[in-house]
Amino acid sequence: MNTAIKKSMARLTAAAFIACAMSALPVTAAQAQQPAPSLGDVTVNVFPGGFNWPSYVAEDKGFFQQHGINVILQATTGSVAQMTDLSQGHFDIAMTAIDNIVAYVEGEGEAPIGPQPDFVAVMGSDSSFLSLVAAPDIKTYDELRGKTLSVDARTTGYAFVLYDMLARKGLKPGDYTVETAGGMTQRWTALQHHMQVATLLSTPFNILARNEGFNQIVAATDVIGPYQGNVAATRRSWARQNKPKLVAFIQAYVEAIDWLYDPKNHDEAIRILLKNVPQMSPELASTTYGELLDPKAGFFRKGRISVPGIKTVLALRTRYAMPHKALKDPMKYYDPTYYRAAMH
CATH class of the missing domain: 3.40.190.10 (Periplasmic binding protein-like II)
Incomplete structure (x- = not known):
């Protein structure tokens, strides 16, 4: 083998070694913050209130953008309007009480839209406070x-x-x-x-x-006792057709909850809340922080669903809903597929 070929092979070997070494290095913070390819808009229907704080944070801190989605928050006046609009596909995701999902799956909702077996919860949020x-x-x-x-x-x-x-x-x-x-x-x-x-x-x-x-x-x-209140819910058909968007939403929402629970973010969290709910005073925002981020009673860590909390919801519906139905299976109303994909 002549000298020129040996030098060429040595350079290629060194380059390969450097490439392998670089690929083994941890991703830097700057690299990790690069937005994902755009997946498009996701419209999320919500009841107005401070309990939308994770969504406010995910928007303000760019978590939604980093996961490739543009989230549009849309306010509702009540569950009848919200569930009617969900059934008609007027938005993609509802932040709503899981009891609403159970009621309409079972055909017991107040809106005259009949049973909605397509409705499903995909992520937890809180006990509704x-x-x-x-x-x-x-x-x-x-x-x-x-x-x-x-x-x-x-x-x-x-x-x-x-x-x-x-x-x-x-x-x-x-x-x-x-x-x-x-x-x-x-x-x-x-x-x-x-x-x-x-x-x-x-x-x-x-x-x-x-x-x-x-x-x-x-x-x-x-x-x-334990109660599953607000959840992220959608239609099963939309979820199947838009899995990347739904997984991205869950990931960003969970990141926002993690961020909120970090004490060093307290002041910025208050600023974000006041920016989105301008009628709130700084004193009210501070008290709200203490309740919504209470270590024992605040937002559910990692956006987890409380299965015991769903069982309480089902027990209450079994006791009070008419016509009477014995509801026992939480998984009829919750599909963990998308949450698991988001947390993987």
Whole structure:
């Protein structure tokens, strides 16, 4: 072998060695932040409120973009509108109570759209942070007798949570009246205007209520135990056709929850919340941080689904929904396929 060929082979060997060594090096932070190829838009329908914080963070910090999706948040006025629009494909993902998904799969929803076996939960979020809040002159369960309370819808959402909380304290359905008032914002407004005397409110509405002299009687989970509240839900058909988008959404949302729970991000997290909910005061935002990111009762770590929490939902529907159905299988309403792909 002549000298020129030997030198050429030596250079190729060195280049190959360097390439292998470089491929074994850890990915730098700058490289890791490079956005993925664009997958397009994902429209997410939400109830207004601070519990959308992970979505606000994922947008502000670029987590959605890094995973290749452009998320459009779309507000709803209540579960009837939200579930109707979901059935018609007017958006891609709903952040909603899993009870809504169970109700419409079983054909027990309040909207006249019939059974929706295509509805499915794909990721957890939280327990819904529900508290029973009453007018300033109502301080005990017993003082609710003969009074009017509000719910989003009588047969879905958190109505059964309210019924069960009252039943455990000796109040039967005939002991009080229930009116539908819509989503959290609408129920809080109705409570302020004395249209009803009590309702279930999520953070930060319960904090607003306390600040205005209303009484927070008890947190729902202190009465009924583990509860799966909000989830990311979609249609099975959309999920199958858009798996990369759905997996990307879950990954970004989970990253946002991780980011929120990191104490060093406290001040920036507050800034992001105030930017997205400008009517919120810094003091309210700080109190909201303490509740939504409580280590024991805050957002579910890693966006996990609480199977015991789903079982509570099913037990409540079995007890209170009409016509009566015995619901026992959580996996009928939750498909872990996409979450597992996202966490892989």
